[in-house]
Amino acid sequence: MKSPFALLAGALALAAAWPVQAAPFEVAVSPSRFEVAGKPGGRIGQSINIFNVGNTPTEVSVRTLDWTYSAEGNIGYHEELLPGSCRPWVTLERRTVRVPQQGKLAVRFQVDVPAGTPRGECRFMLALEGVEPAYQAQLQGGGASLSLPVSGRIAVAVYVAVDGAAPKLEVRQVGVKAINGKPTPVITVANTGDAHGRLDGGLASVDAKGLKFDLLPEGTPIMPGQTRTLPFAPRAEGQQKAIEYTLPVKSEGQLDWELGSFKVDVEFK
Secondary structure: OEOOOEEEOOOOEOOOOOOOOOOOOOEEEEOOEEEEEEOOOOEEEEEEEEEEOOOOOEEEEEEEEEEEEOOOOOEEEEOOOOOOOOHHHEEEOOOEEEEOOOOEEEEEEEEEOOOOOOOEEEEEEEEEEEEOHHHHHHHHOOOOOOOOOEEEEEEEEEEEEEOOOOOOEEEEEEEEEEEOOEEEEEEEEEEOOOOOEOOEEEEEEEOOOOOEEEEEEOOOOEOOOOEEEEEEEEOOOOOOOOOOOOOOEEEEEEEEEOOEEEEEEEEEO
16 A cells, blocks of 8 residues: 555546536545455455645545556546446445545445355445535436536546466566657667556666766556556656756666566666
């Protein structure tokens, strides 16, 4: 389970683009994602903390969504159940909550893994949304409609590794690719396992002009069966101006993933 906060303020919609005319949705949540393990026939209980950082009480709805993530890094949210969805396994403690101004509220949820479930990864999103009165009435009446306006959404990914499901990452290529018209160091990684994986770590680097810095790989998920090309970005501390480097760049170091690591010694050119 990861602990950093996910924050949505000023009526910014993370996963929706509806017109916004409600009061600002000033909510933070922790953790920013869940990564847990379960067994067939077992029950997993978790809770998510909702923080109201605004000066007025906020009504928040809680529900689940299916989601997809492409090899190109595009995310899609789906109200309907996708084939193989594990959302029917999920029970939410409450569908709507009222978080007091400058207050905190914990909402529990549980995942009941059916007996006989094969090894694999259950994935769904917890969607926390600011609600209009009409939208709230729909939720309390047992329905929901994406056609009704919401003032914002935070989507928190939940990953459940069932019966030992795990990633298996393999480096296929390291090189340079044009991204937004700029030559950018990248790494291509395949996941031949049955759960998502991520890269971590960094590479000590020096460019053609002798500038020293660290290159960090993009930390977005690599889904089972995917091969993704992930860009590297130079580490910037705090409010430090973005590092401008000049190719070729010599880099070496170790990139970690959930069950192993890769030694990298390369010249990006």
